[in-house]
Amino acid sequence: MIYDLAVLGAGPGGYVAAGRAGRAGLSVVLFEGRELGGVCLNEGCIPTKTLLYSAKLYHYAQEGEKYGVSVSDAIFDAPAVFKRKDKVVKKLTGGVRVQMRDAGVEVIKEFAVIRGRSAAGFEIAAGENVYEARNVLLCTGSEAVVPPIPGLREGLADGSVVTSREILASAGIPPRLVVIGGGVIGMELAGFFSAVGSEVTVIEMLPKILGPMDGELSAMLQAQYARRGVQFFLGCRVTAVEGHEVVFEDASGAVSRVSGDKILVSVGRRAALDGIGLDNIGVELCERPRGVKVDAQMRTSVPGVYAAGDVTGFSMLAHTASREGEVAVNTILGIPDTMRYDAVPGVVYTLPEVAGVGLTEEEASARGIDVKVLKLPMAFSGRFVAENERGEGLCKILADAATDVVLGVHLLGNPASEIISAACVAVSQELTVSQLRKVILPHPTVSEILKETLFEG
Secondary structure (H helix, E strand, O other), X not given: OEEEEEEEOOOHHHHHHHHHHHHOOOOEEEEOOOOOOHHHHHHOHHHHXXXXXXXXXXXXXXXXXXXXXXXXXXXXXXHHHHHHHHHHHHHHHHHHHHHHHHOOOEEEXXXXXXXXXXXXXXXXXXXXXXXXEEEEEEOOOEEEOOOOOOOHHHHHHHOOEEOHHHHHHOOOOOOEEEEEOOOHHHHHHHHHHHHOOOEEEEEEOOOOOOOOOXXXXXXXXXXXXXXXXOEEEEOOEEEEEEOOEEEEEOOOOOEEEEEOOEEEEOOOEEEOOOOOOHHHHOOOEEEOOEEEOOOXXXXXXXXXXXXXXXXXXXXXXXXXXXXXXXXXXXXXXXXXXXXXXXXXXXXXXOOOOEEEEEOOHHHHHHOOOOEEEEXXXXXXXXXXXXXXXXXXXXXXXXXXXXXOEEEEEEEEOOOHHHHHHHHHHHHHOOOEHHHHHOOOOOOOOOOHHHHHHHHHO
């Protein structure tokens, strides 16, 4: 059989694309050597959010007296929490299997390698079999970066050093945790473990946490974490790992050491490019960031071969991957579509949450764009005050000073991950401040902070 589409990798890009293509009438084969759902469902997005929700409930139980509810014996049962995490993952991977079955997608539980071209399109080897497809969609995802720090790989071998995969697979709460990297993954895991009793230290090479996210909100989150006991060393470079000790130096060259029962290395991810046969058909790669080179329709340099998700090395987010997969399938179907990256939301599921979409102040300044900044404390929302005793937060809206078009929205405070959806529509549809002011939002909701900021900020 010659398939219309072969998808390599069943993460958020791969399984979404396979399902869309199958329901559109294409014959689809989906290859996955591990579990359906990819890193996001099995080792990233879903496990971390499940754990973080348990930590949030534990935190609320401890803080119950602020709300007039006394919980005298709040216990965090780590084995039960991690068992529930596994149950949630199992349920959702089962849901993906059902989606693929209902869409008519053939799922092959093997790693796949593109062997080369065929008369019909491409030959793909998986297990002991060879498959043919007219089109190929690369969705092989990414892997954790392990920098060449002396002692780091030895630590990974003996278990003193872990990546997000290993720490999420265990059910233990280390008394002391050192996090190398203050990005999204590092901060989410730092938030979880500090909330449930770990003594957490974060070492970050940049002068701020959360990389490209809004600097003001990042600083506010760091301050809240610090008040809960998380220790930060920013602008510091790790030079060695010696057993359970991390050696690092600051910008002046001063050397310091910090010990941890576990050391979490969380310095980013890189596209998974090896062993999938890209050289066999001459797929062109980008160097910075390293990944498969694609155009706005997710086409690679080889006609009939597409790529979506982390394998492009560009926007390593599950929702980006899903949209890229949709664009690729639409292109195959002959439906005009274009991938846009100017309105991709980013969320950090910490306590409190951070979310943003569009330009930050720092990005606008770097591009020479004159913006007006409207901002307001989240306490201007009655619902926020009711549900966040002594909670701090901020809503920030950036608009083009000349056209009044909303260019970016950034939030610190729960539930920022939900509120940002409305902001995504505003940014993607290039609404003006005047237009957005006329939208009616339900009362009382925390989302009203968007409208309050437009008028009061």
